[in-house]
Amino acid sequence: MFFELTGYSVADACNAAGFLGVATYICNYTLLSLRFLSSESTLYFCINTVAATLVMLSLTQDFNMAAALIQGFWILLGIVAISLRLHRHVRGRMDARLGQVHRVHVHPAE
Template identity: 45%
Template sequence: MLFDPLITFLLTLPPAVSTGCGVIGFCLYLTNYTLVTFRIISSQGITFFALNIFGAMMVLVSLAQNFNLGAMLIQVFWICLGFVAIAIRLRAKALFAADQINL
């Protein structure tokens, strides 16, 4: 299967590394929402969604050894939603740039 080597790698990580990845993901989530709260970044910007994606990925790594279906589904949802949101914003930028060239 396509993901077998990745799954095998994640399952063989030392527990401390797996837990550390989960803590890093937690820190990324907290950092992201703190930056939005203090209006340092916008919740509509690509940075917001990129931080959410990386945070969710790190939490997913930690779930490989301490699996929880609900937590895994939440992380996969955040990753998918983040990629869709980034694609929408990049497409809008490209269309705006094309409109500016055609003026």
């Protein structure tokens, strides 16, 4: 119903998503190249995963197996990379808190 009211079709929306995905890839790579982002940062993988998802969405209207496979790979790799970084972050915070607790309770040798 939304698309009927606006005069746009689902295909138009999917094409727009694809173009937005391409622009997102280009911006992410530019930020990486200019060293505003690190390839180790969680943000880099989040942006890349969003870009791949947008391009994959566009493939629902004009399917291409090769493009779908590479976008699927980027989405999967992005999810794994984000998960690993979030796990390390949470584990680091827990280790830091445990270290503080141990320091408080440790008595210096007399």
